[in-house]
Amino acid sequence: MATANVLIPRSVIRKGDIVTLKAIIAHPMETGFRRTETGGEIPRNIIRHVSCHYDGVEVFSCDFHPSISANPFLAFTTIATKTGPVSFIWTGDNGFRHVETAIMNVTD
Amino acid sequence: MRPLVSIVMLGLAMAVLPLHAQDIPAHDRLSGFEMMGADVQAMQRDDFSNPAMLSVREGEQLWSRAPAQGKKSCQGCHHDVATSMTGVAARYPAFDAGSNRPIDLAGRIQQCQTERQGVQAAPRESALLLALQALVALQSRGMPIAATADPRLAAARERGQALFNQRFGQLNLSCAQCHNQNWGKSLGGTRIPQGHPTGYPIFRMEWQAVGSLQRRLRNCLTGVRAEPFAPGSPELIEIELYLMQRSAGMAMDAPAVRP
Amino acid sequence: MSQPISRRCETEPDRRAVILAGAVLGTLLAVRPAQAMPDDMERAIRAFTDGAVPKPGKVAIEIAPLVENGNAVSIEVAVDHPMLPGNFVTDIAIFNEKNPLPGVAVFHLTPRAGRAHVITRMRLATSQHVTAVARLSDGSFWSDAREVIVTIAACTEE
Numbered sequence: 001m002a003t004a005n006v007l008i009p010r011s012v013i014r015k016g017d018i019v020t021l022k023a024i025i026a027h028p029m030e031t032g033f034r035r036t037e038t039g040g041e042i043p044r045n046i047i048r049h050v051s052c053h054y055d056g057v058e059v060f061s062c063d064f065h066p067s068i069s070a071n072p073f074l075a076f077t078t079i080a081t082k083t084g085p086v087s088f089i090w091t092g093d094n095g096f097r098h099v100e101t102a103i104m105n106v107t108d
Numbered sequence: 109m110r111p112l113v114s115i116v117m118l119g120l121a122m123a124v125l126p127l128h129a130q131d132i133p134a135h136d137r138l139s140g141f142e143m144m145g146a147d148v149q150a151m152q153r154d155d156f157s158n159p160a161m162l163s164v165r166e167g168e169q170l171w172s173r174a175p176a177q178g179k180k181s182c183q184g185c186h187h188d189v190a191t192s193m194t195g196v197a198a199r200y201p202a203f204d205a206g207s208n209r210p211i212d213l214a215g216r217i218q219q220c221q222t223e224r225q226g227v228q229a230a231p232r233e234s235a236l237l238l239a240l241q242a243l244v245a246l247q248s249r250g251m252p253i254a255a256t257a258d259p260r261l262a263a264a265r266e267r268g269q270a271l272f273n274q275r276f277g278q279l280n281l282s283c284a285q286c287h288n289q290n291w292g293k294s295l296g297g298t299r300i301p302q303g304h305p306t307g308y309p310i311f312r313m314e315w316q317a318v319g320s321l322q323r324r325l326r327n328c329l330t331g332v333r334a335e336p337f338a339p340g341s342p343e344l345i346e347i348e349l350y351l352m353q354r355s356a357g358m359a360m361d362a363p364a365v366r367p
Numbered sequence: 368m369s370q371p372i373s374r375r376c377e378t379e380p381d382r383r384a385v386i387l388a389g390a391v392l393g394t395l396l397a398v399r400p401a402q403a404m405p406d407d408m409e410r411a412i413r414a415f416t417d418g419a420v421p422k423p424g425k426v427a428i429e430i431a432p433l434v435e436n437g438n439a440v441s442i443e444v445a446v447d448h449p450m451l452p453g454n455f456v457t458d459i460a461i462f463n464e465k466n467p468l469p470g471v472a473v474f475h476l477t478p479r480a481g482r483a484h485v486i487t488r489m490r491l492a493t494s495q496h497v498t499a500v501a502r503l504s505d506g507s508f509w510s511d512a513r514e515v516i517v518t519i520a521a522c523t524e525e
Contacts, residue, residue, distance in 0.1 A: 003166045007156045018481035026162040028316070031490075033467045059479045067463060067471040067490050069439040070316040071159040075486035079479055147431045147441055159439075297518025298435065313436035314520040331522030367435035367520050 002026055006088055006102040013080045013106050021052065021060075022075045023088045025098060031066035047072055047092035054078060054086045054104065064092075080106045130288045131354070132302055140301045141361050143292070148313070152365040160242055160311035160363035163235075163318045167243030170236060175227045182240070185224065193247040198360050199254035201349045203261050210264045212345050213241055214320060232339040238318050241309045245362035253306065255356035261349060264342075268350030271343060277334030283347075298367065304355040305348065307364025314367065321348055405496075408462050411469035412500055412510075415460050421500045421510035426459075428499050428513045437491035437517040444499045446483035446509070450476070456483035458502040465495040491517045 004025035013019055025047070032044025044066060052060040059078045078086075087101045141149060155161050172183045186192040197213055204211035204219070211219065217240050218229035230237040272283045286295070287303035294300075308321040315323075322344045326336035337343040412421065429443040446456045455478045461471035474485045483501065491497075498512040 003162045003169075005156060005162065005165065022156055024156065024159070024162065026159075026166070031467070054479075057477075057479065059477060060475070062472055062474040062485075064472050065468055065470040067466045067468065069488040069490050071162060071439075073157065073441075073486070073488045076474065076476075077480050077482045077484055079481040081479075145431070145433075145435050148435055151439070151441070295521040298521045300521075312520075313438045314523050316438050327522045327524055330524060 002090075002096075002098040004088070004090070004098055004100040006086065006100050008086060008102050008104045013104065015080055015082070015106050015108050017080045017106075018077050019080050019104070020075055020077050021086060022073070023050070023052075023100070024071060024073045025090055025100075026071055027090075027092070027096075029064075029066065029068055029070045029072060033066070045093045045096075047090050047096060049091050050074060051089045051091075052076075052078070052086065053089070055081045055084055080104060082106050130284060132288055132291070134357075137304070137355070137358060138291075138302055139304050139306045139358055139361065140366055141307065141364060143299055143301050144367060148365055148367055152361070158311065158363070158365055160309065160318050160365060163239045163242040163309070163311075164246050164363060166235065167239035167241075170239055171243060175221065175225050179225050179227055182220070189243060190247060193244045195248055195251055195254070197241075197245040197362060198248040198251045199256060201261075201345055201352065202256075203258055209342065210261055210345050210349050212322075212348055213244060214322070215340065215345070217241065217244075233319060233323055235318075238309050238320065241320065242318060242363040245309060245360070248360045249362060251360055252357050253352055253355050253360060255353060264346050265349050265353055267343075268346035268348070271347050272350055272354075276329060277332035279332040281332045283328065303351065304358055305351045306355060306358050307361045307366065309362065310364045310366045312366050318363065321351075405464050408464050408469040408496075408498065411462055412460075412498065415458075415462075415473070415500060416502070416508045419508050421508035423510055423512075425509040426499050426501050426511040428497060428511045430497060430513050430515055432514070433516045433518065434491065435518055436520055437493070439488045440491050440515065440517075441486065441488050442497065443484070443486045444474075444501075444511075446501045448483060448501070448503060448509075450478050450480050450483060452478045453504065455480075455504050456501050457504050459483065459485055460500045460502075461487075461489065462498045462500070463489070463491065463495060464497075466490065466492045471497075491515055493517055 007022040030045040034042045083106045085101045086104050090098045151157050174181045201210040201212045221229045275282045291300050291302045305321050311318050329336040425447050427445050434440050460473045462469050471489050494516045496514050500510045
């Protein structure tokens with residue numbers, strides 16, 4: 001089970017506000033270009049895709065390459081429509097999959 | 109109240125430790141945080157952004173989890189981490205009566221695991237041990253590094269000071285030469301810090317991972333092309349003991365981010 | 368035309384020439400740098416835009432001009448364009464010049480974003496240019512590029 005964190009602003013969110021969502025997950029994002037001390041290959045092991053679902057739709061997604069740093073950090077915006085869960089799904093090499101959900105409270 | 113405590117602590121530290129001509133004067137002391145660039149500072153300041161806080165999150169989960177069937181969790185003995193661990197990291201390494209020598213925080217956690225939890229100790233630099241170290245160190249955030257006048261630690265502290273001033277490696281450099289005499293100057297593209305252990309365990313960007321002070325010290329020794337002391341060795345604990353005294357009064361900022 | 372030095376030259380490939388050619392080819396293959404070249408980045412951008420040349424503008428990259436460590440460089444990309452149904456930024460792609468691979472990330476947006484503004488952290492293997500390309504719903508492409516100088520930490524594990 002990976003360690004991940006999702007940040008939804010704690011201040012009052014009104015319907016229609018543009019809210020910044022942040023997400024970070026512990027992952028080495030092994031590029032596949034590093035070598036061991038004896039010259040052996042360290043295979044690529046990265047998160048390839050992140051998807052964010054809110055209010056019944058995928059509101060955001062992105063594709064990562066090895067140039068994304070370890071413990072990948074993301075921030076983007078979404079319009080607050082109604083109170084409900086915001087789910088992040090990270091998928092990647094070696095069958096990696098992690099879901100983290102936080103509730104966005106929206107006042108009318 | 110806090111500045112007064114810091115001044116008293118500093119006074120104690122100075123009384124305990126003879127001030128060498130090349131020691132950094134108190135008013136010139138700068139932590140690694142103060143010497144790094146604004147963007148890395150921003151990464152550390154924001155708890156959400158700080159990758160070391162992921163390790164703390166892991167530590168929080170480990171704190172309340174029984175390590176094995178029928179064994180006590182950390183919480184089982186220590187209860188709430190925020191109350192029981194306040195100020196602990198700021199006064200380590202401490203004296204361990206059982207082994208009659210100084211013990212660092214990692215060593216103490218390992219000792220708890222074997223002697224009080226009855227499980228195998230997690231290896232140094234393992235994610236588990238670092239997570240617990242990070243969690244405990246966080247509880248000293250903002251607190252001044254404690255100067256301890258514990259006479260049982262005096263001999264070890266002096267050995268640490270001697271190691272700090274001893275030349276090592278093919279480059280034949282001592283810690284003091286870089287970190288007392290040449291701090292602030294450029295080494296490659298980087299500024300030499302003063303070597304205050306205020307932020308450990310740190311997320312070192314170079315490692316792309318969280319690591320301990322011992323790992324960093326081993327890097328320093330590799331840097332001067334010396335054979336590094338083994339993890340957990342008495343020399344590394346003695347150096348840490350001296351470094352904490354040398355930095356007494358400075359605020360802890362663990363778990364920190366460093367380049 | 369002068370006579371060949373020996374009759375063998377007429378019928379068999381010159382062994383010395385073959386060996387020399389092989390050695391040169393081998394050297395060329397061996398010294399190919401393990402990093403993307405600026406034209407790799409151009410090629411990757413063209414692949415993203417289906418051959419179109421992005422116009423500079425609308426896109427703004429915010430990234431430190433000098434970083435202490437290339438392992439975790441914060442990069443922000445904002446696109447000055449509405450996010451309305453039928454008229455919005457559909458994708459933002461980030462590229463680099465000198466890492467082993469030219470692509471960094473592609474962000475897929477919808478009008479639900481409200482604003483085209485993304486932040487992430489990337490690796491920079493060395494000092495280089497970073498380019499961001501935005502695709503709009505009308506099929507046009509816009510870009511911005513920044514140069515970043517990367518310094519390296521001292522006293523590492525190697």
